[in-house]
Amino acid sequence: MPDVLVDAPAWTDRTVERPGVLLHVVDWGGSGPTLLLTHGITAQAHVWDPVAMALRDRFRVLSLDQRGHGDSSKPPAGYAATDFAADMVSVLDALADGPSLVMGHSLGGRNSLALAALHPERITAAVSVEFGPWIGRESFLRLRERVLAAPPSFAYVLDNSQSVFVRQTSRQQLYPSFPGSTKTSRLWSHGRRTRICRRLRIRK
Numbered sequence: 001m002p003d004v005l006v007d008a009p010a011w012t013d014r015t016v017e018r019p020g021v022l023l024h025v026v027d028w029g030g031s032g033p034t035l036l037l038t039h040g041i042t043a044q045a046h047v048w049d050p051v052a053m054a055l056r057d058r059f060r061v062l063s064l065d066q067r068g069h070g071d072s073s074k075p076p077a078g079y080a081a082t083d084f085a086a087d088m089v090s091v092l093d094a095l096a097d098g099p100s101l102v103m104g105h106s107l108g109g110r111n112s113l114a115l116a117a118l119h120p121e122r123i124t125a126a127v128s129v130e131f132g133p134w135i136g137r138e139s140f141l142r143l144r145e146r147v148l149a150a151p152p153s154f155a156y157v158l159d160n161s162q163s164v165f166v167r168q169t170s171r172q173q174l175y176p177s178f179p180g181s182t183k184t185s186r187l188w189s190h191g192r193r194t195r196i197c198r199r200l201r202i203r204k
Contacts, residue, residue, distance in 0.1 A: 013071075017089040020078065024071035025091055026063040033124065034100035036088060036109025037063040041143070042131075044070030047105075059101070064091055066108065084111035085118050092122055103127035118188030121184075 104112035109131030
């Protein structure tokens with residue numbers, strides 16, 4: 001079984017401040033119009049990594065940790081669609097050069113549509129992936145249970161597990177359009193990324 005080091009392509013971490021919240025943005029660079037990516041509930045900016053890497057030759061790609069997620073602030077209130085949309089405006093004000101494209105998944109899809117409705121002059125296109133305008137009570141309760149049951153940190157998982165196995169994979173397998181076959185892996189804590197500064201044993 002081969003050993004691999006945790007690895008990742010380069011990006012720049014940026015912070016945008018607005019009243020009551022600090023927003024963390026992953027800046028992938030790139031050339032062309034700005035594309036702002038927003039994740040779904042319980043996720044964080046790096047879920048868009050393969051998409052960002054594939055598109056940064058055509059866009060300047062930004063991926064936002066939405067409020068309450070990842071490395072952005074987690075205020076006790078202020079989670080209406082208008083709040084998320086205002087956050088996106090602040091990010092575009094700080095980092096974009098002119099009207100931008102926005103693309104969001106689930107919660108991020110809702111917020112992208114809210115931005116388009118509230119500030120149409122700020123965007124050239126909005127893409128919403130797997131977003132429905134309504135969620136049933138049973139689905140909401142299942143989602144709430146899943147969120148509350150999440151471990152507080154990756155260290156918590158390690159402390160409460162006999163061992164951790166990561167499925168063997170490769171950059172080539174995950175991202176077929178990318179050159180090379182360097183085996184890589186990334187582990188994440190709940191709500192924020194964690195770099196593991198030691199070798200991980202990988203098994204098939």
